[in-house]
Amino acid sequence: MPAVSFDHVSRHFGAVKAVDDVILDIAEGEFFAMLGPSGSGKTTCLRLIAGFERPTAGDIRIFGEPVADLPPYKRQVNTVFQDYALFPHLNVRDNVAYGLMIAGRGKRERHAEAEAALEMVRLGGYGSRKPSELSGGQRQRVALARALVNKPRVLLLDEPLGALDLKLREQMQEELKTLQRQLGITFVFVTHDQGEALSMADRVAVFNEGRIIQVGSPEDIYFRPEVPFVADFVGSSNVLPEALVARLAGETCPAAIRPERLRLTSEGPLKARVTGLSFLGLSTRVSFDAEGTRLTALLPQDVARPREGDEVALSWAAEDLHLMRAGQRANPRAGA
Amino acid sequence: MHSDHASLKLKIAAAAGLLFLHLPIALIFVYAFTTEEKSFQWPPPGYTLKWFAATWDRPDVWEAMALSLKVAAISTLLAMLLGTLCAAAVSRTKFFGRESISLLVILPIALPGVVTGIALRSAFSIAEVPFSTWTIVLGHATFCVVIVYNNAVARFRRTSGSLIEASMDLGANLFQTLRHVILPNIATALVVGGMLAFALSFDEVIVTTFTAGQQQTLPIWMLEELVRPRERPVTNVVAMVVVLVTLLPILGAYYLTRGTEAVAGQGK
Incomplete structure (x- = not known):
């Protein structure tokens, strides 16, 4: 009961x-x-x-x-x-x-x-x-x-x-x-x-x-x-709009990716421009403008930091891109 | 240049101001002991205690005194009940016209007593209410309610609203919450409001003249007595009593409200 x-x-x-x-x-x-x-x-x-x-x-x-x-x-x-x-x-x-x-x-x-x-x-x-x-x-x-x-x-x-x-x-x-x-x-x-x-x-x-x-x-x-x-409110995840997800993952639904799971690479699926950096101690928070979508990444301090205005590429492991398909909402009673 | 010590001139001015305020009152006291009874002659030709005995033997003084005490006591009780309930309603709930009610309750104290008095008198005569002790009580209640209300509202505002919920959460029903939480928290405010209301009622003249009919409260009796050139010092003896009866509750109220800020305001 x-x-x-x-x-x-x-x-x-x-x-x-x-x-x-x-x-x-x-x-x-x-x-x-x-x-x-x-x-x-x-x-x-x-x-x-x-x-x-x-x-x-x-x-x-x-x-x-x-x-x-x-x-x-x-x-x-x-x-x-x-x-x-x-x-x-x-x-x-x-x-x-x-x-x-x-x-x-x-x-x-x-x-x-x-x-x-x-x-x-x-x-x-x-x-x-x-x-x-x-x-x-x-x-x-x-x-x-x-x-x-x-x-x-x-x-x-x-x-x-x-x-x-x-x-x-x-x-x-x-x-x-x-x-x-x-x-x-x-x-x-x-x-x-x-x-x-x-x-x-x-x-x-x-x-x-x-x-x-x-x-x-x-x-x-x-x-x-x-x-x-939920993605945005709980721990400020990045939310990728449907159009972007359609191109990147081939599905038409929004998707979330955690800031700490975004990586800076020279070659990657998503091009982005660095719009701001802030030092947080354990990590550095980097803001990007990726084809009109605002994204943030948390970079560990041992990774080379970009500079504001740099054009970079972002990548991630496939399992870190969390697709929020419609109708996936679980029954709130489940898992009690 | 700033100095920690007031200049001599300022001290003299302050002393003169205080004397101007309080010397006449001291004179009233002195005349209670004078041997001369027809006019207020200065300096008094001699001193005597016989007016105290004379006052004691005057039944009209006792009647007026009894009426004043009765009126003050009933108006105070009425004001404590109504003022507290009204304060609780205004500060505990939200309803349409709450601010207007608050203003209307306070208004009688801002109105000149003459206006309140005339208004009440014509209201009583339109409603064909004969003048009695109760019409005096009603007149006094108009401003006594305000005093209690103001004190209670201030206390309610400083008392955290979640106290009542906390009490009920811990198993207390409404009556137990009233007894164990609400009353202890507003008690000093109520007593203080009541004392001030009592003092106000006891020496009220203006509204009383319009609502008293043939009866005399003590201040009204004094007013009447001043035009009579016989046993004048009796009036002074009564004046001393009135000062004491009104001063004691006010002093009591002052001592009770000292240092209550930290206790009552503690909500967070």
């Missing part, structure tokens, strides 16, 4: 289709990422699971139970909010123990459990502080402990790392991943950062304009995009 399932779920705000006919199964114990640009419907989907929004159409089930009529406080899910939403008038311990207090647990018991949850997120001993006395990263951990202490069956995370700096974010990504493996709880994670989604999730759903346009493993999404939007 899937932990969360969406059956043709829509959430419209007037004429705005925030979520439009979404079909989705999230398996129990899965680390599931919802990835998309802002306004793509991923956060609304999360709020539909939490119960803050009601679907305009369709059916949502959590562990098989229809939840259309369940308010948020009757669902076995907990949320880590984007702004953490810690209660400013309560100290850290009482924040974490809030759910237990509401559930009617005794003071000693809930304080012991809150302390254990704080230990789990490495904030043991911080119980008596006020949220305002903590750093962003610490607040994030408190929010996590406050949600997990209720032993939810599904944990929802709404861009929880968005407000942290890069280094802390990478550290928290690993910690979240480890925590999810240890606890075995289903995590549903909303993010607009494709690197975050790819590095943490077991499966990723890519959202655009209220719809899921591809669901799959990070490898699927990265190497085998089904539509140009």
